[in-house]
Every structure is written in C-alpha cells, then in structure tokens.
Amino acid sequence: MKTTAIPVASVDVSGKEEAYAVEAIRSSWISSVGPFLDRFEQEFAELCGTKYALACSNGTTALHLSLLGLGLRPGDEVIVPSMTYIATANAVRYCGAEPVFVDIDPETWCISPEAIERAITPRTRGIIGVHLMGHPADMDAINEVAAINGLWVVEDAAEAHFAQYKGRPVGGLSTVATFSFFGNKIITCGEGGAVTLNDRQLYVRLKMLRGQGMDPRRRYYFPITGYNFRLTNVACGILCGQLERREEIFEKRRALFDYYTSSLKGVSGVDFQPVASWARTAPWMYSVTIDPQQFGTTRDELMDALKAEGIDSRPFFYPLHTLPPFLEAAARQRHSLAHSDHLSANGLMLPTYNHLTTTDMDRIVKVIRRSAVSQMGVRRAA
Numbered sequence: 569m570k571t572t573a574i575p576v577a578s579v580d581v582s583g584k585e586e587a588y589a590v591e592a593i594r595s596s597w598i599s600s601v602g603p604f605l606d607r608f609e610q611e612f613a614e615l616c617g618t619k620y621a622l623a624c625s626n627g628t629t630a631l632h633l634s635l636l637g638l639g640l641r642p643g644d645e646v647i648v649p650s651m652t653y654i655a656t657a658n659a660v661r662y663c664g665a666e667p668v669f670v671d672i673d674p675e676t677w678c679i680s681p682e683a684i685e686r687a688i689t690p691r692t693r694g695i696i697g698v699h700l701m702g703h704p705a706d707m708d709a710i711n712e713v714a715a716i717n718g719l720w721v722v723e724d725a726a727e728a729h730f731a732q733y734k735g736r737p738v739g740g741l742s743t744v745a746t747f748s749f750f751g752n753k754i755i756t757c758g759e760g761g762a763v764t765l766n767d768r769q770l771y772v773r774l775k776m777l778r779g780q781g782m783d784p785r786r787r788y789y790f791p792i793t794g795y796n797f798r799l800t801n802v803a804c805g806i807l808c809g810q811l812e813r814r815e816e817i818f819e820k821r822r823a824l825f826d827y828y829t830s831s832l833k834g835v836s837g838v839d840f841q842p843v844a845s846w847a848r849t850a851p852w853m854y855s856v857t858i859d860p861q862q863f864g865t866t867r868d869e870l871m872d873a874l875k876a877e878g879i880d881s882r883p884f885f886y887p888l889h890t891l892p893p894f895l896e897a898a899a900r901q902r903h904s905l906a907h908s909d910h911l912s913a914n915g916l917m918l919p920t921y922n923h924l925t926t927t928d929m930d931r932i933v934k935v936i937r938r939s940a941v942s943q944m945g946v947r948r949a950a
Contacts, residue, residue: 570790571878572873572878573840573879573927574612574878574880574919574924574931575880575918575921576655576752576880576882576917576918577853577919577920577921578921578922578923578924579751579756579818579942580902580921580922580923581806582813583812584716584809584812585805585806585809585810588604588805588806588808588809589794589802589805589809592604592800592804592805596733597679597801598902599800599801600779600799600800600801601801602800602801602803602811603621604801604802604804604807605799605801605804605806607804608623608804608808609622609623609762609804610779612762612764612811613764614910615730615737615811615814615903616738616739616740616764617737617740618745618764618765618910619768619771620766620767620768620771621764622763622775622778623761623762623798623799623803623804623807624778624798624799625749625759625760625797625799626748626760626798627657627746627747627749627760628655628658628761629795629797630662630746630747630761630763631655631656631659631696631724631746632795632796633763633774633795634659634715634744634746634774635659635662635663635665635694635722636663636689636795637770638693638744638770640665640693640694641663641664641665642665643664643691644663644665644691644692644693644927645665645666645689646660646665646667646694646696647668647679647687647688647692647694647695647699647787648660648667648668648669648679648695648696648890649669649672649678649679649683649699649908650669650671650889650898651671651700651884651885651887651888651912652698652700652707653882653922654888654891655713655726656696656838656929657894660696660700663701665692665693666897667888667894667899668689668692668885668903669889669894669898669905670683670684670686670687670905671903671906671907671908672907672911674801674842674849674907674911675842675844675911676700676703676706676744676842677700677701677841677842677911678697678698678699678700678703678706679695679696679698679705679710680907681710681904682710683701683712685713685780685861688713688717688719689726692717692799693719694718694720694722695710695713695714695719695744696721697710697721697722697763698723698724698725698726699723699724699725699738701849701852701853702728702731702849702851702853703728703843703849703850704728704731704732704733704847704849705846706772707721708733708734711742714742720742720744721742721743722743722745722746723739723741723742723745724743725746726746726747726748726750726761726852727850727852729754729850729852730754730814730818730850730853731776731849731850733846736833738850739765740766743767744763744764745763745765746761746764747761747762747763748760748761749761749807752853753852754817754851755810755817756851757799757803757806757810757816758803759803760799760803761906770827772784772929774898776936777797778794778795779796780794781795781826782794782798801927810835815926817922818825818850818851820922821851821852821922822922824851824924825851825854825920826933827853827926828929828933831929831934832856835863835936835937836862837864837940838856838857838861838863838940839856839857839858840861841854841855850910851920852899852920853882853914853917853918853920854919854920855884855916855918856894856915856916857911858870859914860914861872863940864939865915865939865940867868867883867913867915867916868883870936871915871916873926873938874936877935879919879935881918882916882917883915884915884917885912886912887905887908887912889901889908890909890912911914916931919932927939
C-alpha cells in the first residue's frame, strides 16, 4: 500500500477564517480598506505591545516599506546576519543601499551583537536583527550598540510570531518590526505581512508610502513617491480568524516541538536548536543540526532518505554572503562568518504543521533513527 506523503508545511484554517473571507467578499469590501483590515491592525498591534500596526502585501514589502520610511538611501550600509532568508538583504538592496553581513551567535542562531560592533563604519545607518527560526535576537544588546552609534534597528520577526524576549513580545523591541504571513508561518493568509511600531510620525509616513504616497487629507494628491504595498480586507479576514485561534495554534505547534524533542533524544549526531534562558521561542519549523561525524551521514543524505519515504524536509538557508548577488560585496567586507557557514551546512527543518499527527512524527523519527543506526552499522562492519 502506498504511504501518504508528509509535506514540510500545511495551513490550519479550521476556525472562522473561511466565514470571515466570505463575509468580506459578500460585503464588497474586497480591496485594501474594510473592517477586517482595521480590526487586524488594531489586534496585532496590541499583541505586539505597540501603538500601531500596518498590514502589507507580504513580509518582504513590510521590510522594504520600513527601510524606505527610515530614510535608507543609496550608499548607506545596513548590518544584517548572513544566516537569514534572502528577503532581509534584498530589501536593503531595493533602497540602493548595501547589506553588510555579520555572523550569528551559536548560542541563539541569531545575529551576534559583538559582530555588529566590529562591522560598523561611517556609512552604517541601521541594523536588522532577525529572530531566526523563531528565536528572538538579543535585542537589549543590539539596541545598546545602536544607541551608542546613532543607528536605528529593525526587527525581522517573519518567523517569530508571539515569541517573547525577557517576557516582552517581539514586534515592539526596536524602532520598527516586520512580520510575514506566508503559508508556512504560524499564522497565515497565504501571502501577507505587517509592520509594527510606536513612533507616530514614522507611522504616518509608512502609511503614506504604503498607499502610493497619497496625502490622507487630499484624495489623489501625492506629495511623495509611494508604493502599492497594501493588503486586502479579504486577507485580513483570514488573519482575524487566525488571531482568534492564536493560543490554540501556538500550543498545538508547541506540543509538536515537545514530541519531536522527546522522540529524538539520544540519537547521536542530532543536535537541537539552542534556547536562551531569557527567550520564549516561536514554534515555527522544528529545526535540528546533523553532525555527520556523530550521525554517520550528512544532512543532505538524511534528507534523501526522508524523501524516499515520502517525507518532505528543508535545509537551512544558504548564507547570504555565498549567494551570487552578494559575492562581490561580501568579499570586500571580509567578516568572519564561520558559524553561519556551519549552521547552513548542517541545519535541517522537519515537517511542522498543526495537522501533523504523532503517527506522522513517529514515521519521521523512525527514518532518522534508522539512518543513524544503518550508518553506524556500516562503520562498525568496516
């Protein structure tokens, strides 16, 4: 009998998401204004502990919008971790500025405050602190470095919905924060994003930039060049349904994490994501690293074994300093990025979604254990 495929991610829209989307459609409020948009922005700001939230078309436009609002210009530099999704650096390039890549802290997998200090130049304008794999970056340390050097800070919280840093929610820990609601995120509307912040003047500027630059007091008058980065009322209806179930969604995913961890304990060469004492991580994608010497095979060979059993998985991101668009700039910067290289080569994301069953996870763990045992057997026989 053919086994059922296990995807790496799947959406959970089992609440009022559909009803709210239909309500938006039937009301005719299907574009970028409407009651669900207003409701989502208010509720999401409250959850992040900020005064304002702006819904955007996706997480990348949320980053781009934030950098535009902060006045990033050609010739400027922004310090970013090399270990992150490419959107973080792309948004810097969209503004004509240059991303400066620094290494991560192996104790958090997030950008290293010490590495940030070493990378600051007279052209540096800001820092993007990515909450990688749902773990908050050390924002107090990052903000201190920024304050000393007169820099702004952007939290890239695309993977970290509802994570906490020293008891405070991410999203309100710096100048501005950005989120993604892509289909594999903890809450989703398929595509979507948000910016959260407390500065009223910056909020007004970002809102104008998001809506083609139109003056809010004079329709069709455009004092600045703007962009169309808006999200629809239909999508926000789905997000409102997701927010109603946020605790249920979060706890289900947390239970998956706990089950994976207990099931994989004792497997030589499988190392778990580190968690700082001050962090409550967001259970985005369950992530481990594979030590090929201890495990007996490489991360990529394990992924092949999982694929052969109908189980999807993902490697960690390529370090941005190794990708063609950034090779030349990274070569000039010459920062040590050894931790990013190591994590990229060995990191593995396992299937993580609310409908994943313990039977599914047992099947995944069985392949992992079998791969380790079979390789150990080969080594002993040799």
